[in-house]
């Protein structure tokens with residue numbers, strides 16, 4: 333399932349980006365791409381958010397591991 337970046341208004345057109353996202357911990361590639369609202373996808377804020385998202389992304393397994401380590 334694609335991940336949504338930013339807010340998408342109810343009746344807004346969506347754009348799908350086939351960007352490759354890798355888990356920053358194990359390097360696993362995450363399928364699905366990214367969805368954003370048309371208007372937001374054209375802003376600089378979106379590009380910044382996308383870059384930050386890619387830098388911080390953890391796959392489900394690594395996220396669970398991290399959560400367990402904290403307890």
Ligand SMILES: [Zn+2]
Pocket residue numbers: 355356357358359360390391392393394395
């Ligand atoms: Zn991972």
